[in-house]
Amino acid sequence: MTSPASQPVQGMSDLGPPEIAAWQKIEEKARQVLSLYHFSEVRTPVLEHTSVFTRSLGDTTDVVQKEMYTFEDRGRRSLTLRPEGTAGVMRYVAGQGAEALDARLYYLGPMFRCERPQAGRKRQFHQLGVEALGAPSAAADVEVIALQQHIFSSWGLRNCRVEVNTRGTPEDRKTVSEGLVNALRPHADKLCEDCRRRLETNVLRVLDCKNPDCGKVVDQLPPVTSFMSEVSRKYLDEVMRLLAMLNIPAKLNPRLVRGLDYYVHTVWEVRHPGLGAQDAISGGGRYRIDIGGKAIDGVGFAVGLERVLAALEHDKPEGLRAASNPVAWIISMGEKAMEENLVLAQTLRLRGIQCGLDLAGRSMKAQMREANRSQAAYAIIRGDREMEAGVLVLKNMVDGGQEELELPALIEKLVGASRGEVAKT
């Protein structure tokens, strides 16, 4: 069953017919909402020059340092399987004309990170990402957060809320980290081992340490925004005010930290309870990325689709798993009838009626059982007996009633039933 040759690579998995229906459903719903907000899809390659990521994500981030699938191709170029979507989209935008600098784009596809797999963390996983380019404004950030929430509610996602924070301007970074280090150093003895290391490498990470002792120290600190410029504080206030105006339930979380270097001003994250340790289903923020000599401003977010599906499993999948059932299942008795029924199936399908049939010559009972399993609304029975009489038996699989019809009448009836099905959904 699980010989190495029959398994996918570690942390990667197949999506078969049982799972795929839900995937297609959430993709379709997301696309509908995205078009309401006038966003267009972009598809960039899965493989990029490594520098695309090292430059925009930051050389020292964990994603770049220890999670990327990087290798040399035959021309000895360093290539990397994309660990996230923004960098590639920015490379694309930089190659376009100036008018692309206010594009509204989204992408959907597999991302790769070579981490130790666990629940909610695959080595190949899928993200839906949105990038709204253009000069910074709180209103633009809020519009994108509103879009995100709109997509979530189209999926029927409940029990999740947005946490918002700010990273300030690029100029703020230095004062923030100096300020934090100075404020924390006197309490270094109360911090965990990891946080003492973070004091030197990445102070911001001390803020969201899960260790309760570190939390106590952090709670005593002056707010991070106090190390920032007036501009940054105003920007954050504006974002919170507009979110309230749009009735978007968002919580200011001064301890929220986002890992990638390109973020400025607004950052946010969405968590879902009941997902275990990997509970962030979406993360985003405003960014400024320098690429190809251009500085690109934008705001965006990325949603982890595997985690969304896990969250939906937890909430209530209502409506998301409905696979389309055939309208009719055709049952044949005898070889001659089976051939005629193959023709019938083709006729029905060309008329847009979804149907199935058994071509293996199995017993009536077996074929009926299959019809039942397929959840078809009707069974059509035609054997040699019906062939002689020039009729077909149409059986209603719900109430069990059946009638004999000639071919044209049967087709018309099924066309009607098929339309009814479509109208209902």
Added chain:
RNA sequence: GUGGAUGUAGCUCAGCUUGGCAGAGCACCAGGUUGUGGCCCUGGUCGUCGCGGGUUCAAAUCCCGUCAUCCACCCCA
């Protein structure tokens, strides 16, 4: 990268402590019902016990290695 748990039929799992014929439920197939599904009854099929090696008269069971999955850390979507 660190620490822990698990891997037996298509699925969910028992059996492992103390080595002795490979099991249950669900699913699937057939019959009960000569051409009528779902419910019920009866019967049946399906296993390199994750993989490789070792110990032993004998290994699903004990030992070593390996691969994979899960949980937590780290980090992230």
